[in-house]
Amino acid sequence: MGPAAQSAIRNEMRDVMAMPKVEESFKFARRVANHVKDPSDLVWRFSGLWMDRLRPFERAELYDMAARIAEAYGGPTDEQAGCLRLLSERLGLTRP
Numbered sequence: 001m002g003p004a005a006q007s008a009i010r011n012e013m014r015d016v017m018a019m020p021k022v023e024e025s026f027k028f029a030r031r032v033a034n035h036v037k038d039p040s041d042l043v044w045r046f047s048g049l050w051m052d053r054l055r056p057f058e059r060a061e062l063y064d065m066a067a068r069i070a071e072a073y074g075g076p077t078d079e080q081a082g083c084l085r086l087l088s089e090r091l092g093l094t095r096p
């Protein structure tokens with residue numbers, strides 16, 4: 001993950017999620033993410049939780065955050081675009 005993506009994630013954590021300990025949370029999230037083999041698997045595993053716990057506008061914000069972070073890589077890769085489509089579907093969003 002390059003510096004632009006790291007910065008984008010930290011900005012989302014601070015500005016959108018209002019996390020008080022961004023650096024600590026970022027380091028934890030990065031350790032967890034290093035063990036993910038297939039990002040789509042995360043969408044399948046957590047979509048039920050997100051549908052149960054997040055309101056519609058929060059699900060839209062989650063998708064928007066993921067899309068902005070993918071843009072930090074210079075636009076979504078094919079794998080990221082596929083994950084974003086799956087995320088949109090699993091979150092019940094009507095947009096791509």
